[in-house]
Amino acid sequence: MTKSALQIARAAYQPKLPKALKSAVVAAEGAATQSVANQEEIKKLFPNTYGMPLIKFEATGESVSFPAMNVGVILSGGQAPGGHNVISGIFDGIKKLNKDSKLYGFILGPGGLVDHNYMELTAEIVDEYRNTGGFDIIGSGRTKLEEEEQFDKGYEILKELNIKALVIIGGDDSNTNACVLAEYYAAKKYGVQVIGCPKTIDGDLKNEMIETSFGFDTACKTYSEVIGNIQRDCNSARKYWHFIKLMGRSASHIALECALQVQPNMCIISEEVEAKDMSLDDIVAGIAKVVADRAAQGNNFGTVLIPEGLVEFIPAMKRLISELNDFLAANAEEFSQIKKSHQRDYIIRKLSPENATIYASLPEGVARQLSLDRDPHGNVQVSLIETEKLLSEMVATKLAQWKEEGKFVGKFAAQHHFFGYEGRCAAPSNFDADYCYSLGYAASALIANGKTGYMSSVRNTTAPADEWIAGGVPITMMMNMERRHGEMKPVIQKALVKLEGAPFKTFVAQRERWAMETDYVYPGPIQYFGPTEVCDQPTKTLQLEQAK
Ligand code: FBP
Numbered sequence: 001m002t003k004s005a006l007q008i009a010r011a012a013y014q015p016k017l018p019k020a021l022k023s024a025v026v027a028a029e030g031a032a033t034q035s036v037a038n039q040e041e042i043k044k045l046f047p048n049t050y051g052m053p054l055i056k057f058e059a060t061g062e063s064v065s066f067p068a069m070n071v072g073v074i075l076s077g078g079q080a081p082g083g084h085n086v087i088s089g090i091f092d093g094i095k096k097l098n099k100d101s102k103l104y105g106f107i108l109g110p111g112g113l114v115d116h117n118y119m120e121l122t123a124e125i126v127d128e129y130r131n132t133g134g135f136d137i138i139g140s141g142r143t144k145l146e147e148e149e150q151f152d153k154g155y156e157i158l159k160e161l162n163i164k165a166l167v168i169i170g171g172d173d174s175n176t177n178a179c180v181l182a183e184y185y186a187a188k189k190y191g192v193q194v195i196g197c198p199k200t201i202d203g204d205l206k207n208e209m210i211e212t213s214f215g216f217d218t219a220c221k222t223y224s225e226v227i228g229n230i231q232r233d234c235n236s237a238r239k240y241w242h243f244i245k246l247m248g249r250s251a252s253h254i255a256l257e258c259a260l261q262v263q264p265n266m267c268i269i270s271e272e273v274e275a276k277d278m279s280l281d282d283i284v285a286g287i288a289k290v291v292a293d294r295a296a297q298g299n300n301f302g303t304v305l306i307p308e309g310l311v312e313f314i315p316a317m318k319r320l321i322s323e324l325n326d327f328l329a330a331n332a333e334e335f336s337q338i339k340k341s342h343q344r345d346y347i348i349r350k351l352s353p354e355n356a357t358i359y360a361s362l363p364e365g366v367a368r369q370l371s372l373d374r375d376p377h378g379n380v381q382v383s384l385i386e387t388e389k390l391l392s393e394m395v396a397t398k399l400a401q402w403k404e405e406g407k408f409v410g411k412f413a414a415q416h417h418f419f420g421y422e423g424r425c426a427a428p429s430n431f432d433a434d435y436c437y438s439l440g441y442a443a444s445a446l447i448a449n450g451k452t453g454y455m456s457s458v459r460n461t462t463a464p465a466d467e468w469i470a471g472g473v474p475i476t477m478m479m480n481m482e483r484r485h486g487e488m489k490p491v492i493q494k495a496l497v498k499l500e501g502a503p504f505k506t507f508v509a510q511r512e513r514w515a516m517e518t519d520y521v522y523p524g525p526i527q528y529f530g531p532t533e534v535c536d537q538p539t540k541t542l543q544l545e546q547a548k
Pocket of ligand 1: 080199
């Protein structure tokens, strides 16, 4: 395998560990825990894993000996920088406890467990992937582990390989399922522990005990580097407005963090749009106003950051999409007979007046996407909607109208970007490299201490790594009941952007100035070697949230 110079140098990086994990540990147990809501229902659903105490690892002078243990690991869902370091942390952790311990990786996500598709992760293999981005060591997948049949199928291979514990590295849904699996194996007395690890670039798996999900740091730094470069180009040519959509699913954490890093002219936050019941026209008029105001000062350029989930948060668009879903599901046959060029008018005639007006106002391409691209459940795939183009086209229309009315005197030319995949497999920043390695190491300690139904946790992450606090959080503690596919289910609460939180408030305090002044920040590429203030800074989100 040919390697870049950085890859070779980076392979030698030794991730930092919290002080306590550097020697043998004892698991100090806190008080019994409760779920964040719906305590009675969740307790009933998780009789074996509910109410367990928080765990904090403390260094002990004594050396503790453990029998050899075989452990399985699964990477679940979208890639996030640092996954390979979670695996190397687990590997080093279990080997330190007993050199005869073995680590098995299930191939291409949870499906690998069900299909008995696995490989042993030897020292040679793990060494190839230390401090690298991606999940390619074993691959990832989006199969959901939900059915008892899958759990039993998985148990067959776990038993065959004598695996004592399974670590599932995933987002909120995968960790919810990890907990269901832990409960099932505990109830059946199969003797297999299940531990979760908080992964997702989206940053929406966090709570009082989990400060951040891994990968958010590197992904945001990667996007911020590129947005910074665009801003410098934009400030040099002074002729384009750049509409930049950012991944993150429903939550706007990525857009907000990038805004805090680069100081764009505008950043839309979906959670605010929903809270203020804003319409699409409100958003468009808001952007057009900034464009017009800057143009009045002779600045026909700027940047707008847009979270990918925006459309779902505009209440009126949500209602339109829901009516379209129902209407097209019920009239699929008739709709397929309508000539393409007549489909738009046909839909406008059939929708309720409120939704018909909104639909008619949408640019041709977006209206088409809304009527065509549906997932297997018959829903519009909102992530496929090119929101950046939708907004810029509507802004252009509004500005043309304002021009006629003499309210806009400038020029408007737009460029479009969508950043997501560019950052999901970037080489992990020092923060993610250290955080992930520590999460993996803490997972091995949870396993050695016989724990199941826990998520590996590392806290105090704005302090130097030495002072980080490693432990475990019972997954049931993060759960509440939510309606999913028409049924009430226990799930880990998704963390959306809090409008009363410090990161959003900090953004609000500055956004009007950023809109008018060109006060761009150019963060530059992630630095792996050099002074700590350049290489080891956590995200602005984390710094603001943790500032006491
Ligand atoms: P996870 O929640 O699985 O970590 O996914 C992160 C993410 O990158 C989202 O931001 C994005 O919407 C989604 O994955 C895209 O996934 P895919 O490439 O599978 O369509």
